[in-house]
Amino acid sequence: MSNRRTFIKSSAFFAGGLALSPSLLYAKSQVSASDKIRVALVGCNNMGFGILRRHLELPEVECVAICDVDQNILDKRISEVETATGKKPHRFTDFRKLLELKEIDSVIIGTPDHWHCLIAVAACQAGKDVYVEKPMANSIGECDLMAQAAAKYSRIMQVGQQQRAGQAFIESRHLVKNGYLGKIRKVNIWSNFNYGLGNEFKPATPVPAGVDYDFWLGPAPKRDFNPNRFHGSWRHFWDYGGGLMSDWGVHLLDMAIWVEESPSAPGHVMTYASNVNKENRDRDTFDTMNVLFPKKDFLINYDMNGGLQTGPYGKPYGIAYVGDLGTLVVNRSGYEIYPEMDPATKANKIEVKKLEGATESHNLHVANFVECIKSRNEPICPPEAGRLAALHAHIPNIAARIGAKSLIWDDQKREFVGNAAANELIWPEYRAPWVLPKV
Numbered sequence: 001m002s003n004r005r006t007f008i009k010s011s012a013f014f015a016g017g018l019a020l021s022p023s024l025l026y027a028k029s030q031v032s033a034s035d036k037i038r039v040a041l042v043g044c045n046n047m048g049f050g051i052l053r054r055h056l057e058l059p060e061v062e063c064v065a066i067c068d069v070d071q072n073i074l075d076k077r078i079s080e081v082e083t084a085t086g087k088k089p090h091r092f093t094d095f096r097k098l099l100e101l102k103e104i105d106s107v108i109i110g111t112p113d114h115w116h117c118l119i120a121v122a123a124c125q126a127g128k129d130v131y132v133e134k135p136m137a138n139s140i141g142e143c144d145l146m147a148q149a150a151a152k153y154s155r156i157m158q159v160g161q162q163q164r165a166g167q168a169f170i171e172s173r174h175l176v177k178n179g180y181l182g183k184i185r186k187v188n189i190w191s192n193f194n195y196g197l198g199n200e201f202k203p204a205t206p207v208p209a210g211v212d213y214d215f216w217l218g219p220a221p222k223r224d225f226n227p228n229r230f231h232g233s234w235r236h237f238w239d240y241g242g243g244l245m246s247d248w249g250v251h252l253l254d255m256a257i258w259v260e261e262s263p264s265a266p267g268h269v270m271t272y273a274s275n276v277n278k279e280n281r282d283r284d285t286f287d288t289m290n291v292l293f294p295k296k297d298f299l300i301n302y303d304m305n306g307g308l309q310t311g312p313y314g315k316p317y318g319i320a321y322v323g324d325l326g327t328l329v330v331n332r333s334g335y336e337i338y339p340e341m342d343p344a345t346k347a348n349k350i351e352v353k354k355l356e357g358a359t360e361s362h363n364l365h366v367a368n369f370v371e372c373i374k375s376r377n378e379p380i381c382p383p384e385a386g387r388l389a390a391l392h393a394h395i396p397n398i399a400a401r402i403g404a405k406s407l408i409w410d411d412q413k414r415e416f417v418g419n420a421a422a423n424e425l426i427w428p429e430y431r432a433p434w435v436l437p438k439v
Contacts, residue, residue: 066092105373117437166332198243257388271290327340
């Protein structure tokens with residue numbers, strides 16, 4: 001009866017995902033203490049808690065601590081984990097105190113982007129492995145610091161670009177890399193989402209009860225509390241995120257970089273950006289962008305439209321690998337190949353291939369991370385992959401912010417060529433008493 005009650009509670013906890021079945025609960029109970037992976041979560045409101053769910057679907061994983069500056073969310077999540085697993089995680093409102101726990105093996109970072117670097121570097125220094133949500137950090141310089149920390153302290157760091165674990169993208173990459181489409185000329189990418197407009201303006205309000213807002217701001221500039229800059233919509237402001245470009249851009253651009261012969265940083269980047277919809281919208285970031293990345297192997301063309309929900313091939317977002325023999329169009333639901341026709345024979349140059357019904361891949365991405373914690377092998381999205389994807393998002397955002405149509409990035413020197421204004425935005429300016437970590 002006890003097991004059945006736990007199963008029913010766990011099923012509710014994992015609604016929309018894999019429930020803790022009786023067999024999984026039994027498997028968890030059979031894992032010896034020495035084989036358990038003990039995780040902690042910092043930032044537990046949305047995606048962070050979703051990633052924790054995926055961790056807890058694995059028999060060897062248990063949650064030992066949760067941290068958040070919003071005590072309302074924190075208490076809710078602790079209660080949910082205790083109900084589902086029968087074990088109550090330690091409660092923290094300061095990630096530094098959480099990192100003092102010796103029993104923690106790894107830390108999930110699900111905070112707003114402007115916190116990623118501070119927490120990740122501190123976790124590496126404390127001997128913890130790290131799963132950090134994308135984009136890797138909120139600035140180019142911080143991404144470098146995180147990669148350096150993972151290397152110096154020999155930590156496993158998985159960046160949450162989970163499409164690398166998805167069947168549709170793995171098969172698409174295999175087809176591209178093995179020449180099925182012939183020579184790839186360009187990779188067209190588009191992301192059209194209504195939420196890219198940001199929220200309508202709202203007045204400032206008192207800080208909600210139970211929220212340590214000054215700690216939430218952390219290294220970001222001091223500002224009055226506004227719900228538009230808090231849960232769910234903070235990413236539309238440069239202080240904390242990079243808008244639709246860094247939210248979806250890193251995912252989709254990563255899939256273009258992943259098929260390069262030698263994945264590389266962007267060199268010459270050409271950007272058009274505008275806020276087309278200006279009507280009562282509270283945001284710093286842009287709703288409309290087109291970016292060209294001329295790479296060694298092919299051209300990457302990124303097209304972004306906040307406030308729209310339709311796109312090429314009837315898909316709001318997607319990637320089209322354009323080859324001499326055909327075009328492969330893929331998103332998280334699957335892929336389809338559109339062959340070129342041979343004008344002489346009137347026949348398709350290649351056979352149609354199609355995959356439908358693909359599912360999301362957070363669970364596989366997390367499973368890869370946990371396996372790498374045990375094996376110490378490199379995960380599927382290591383720090384350098386996260387850094388490269390973030391660069392492809394941050395550079396267009398920097399160009400848009402300073403009004404530059406074109407920027408040249410020297411990755412060896414880690415600087416922009418001949419543009420002082422762009423170089424000023426490589427690193428953030430932290431608000432005292434917070435300081436950039438040293439590695």
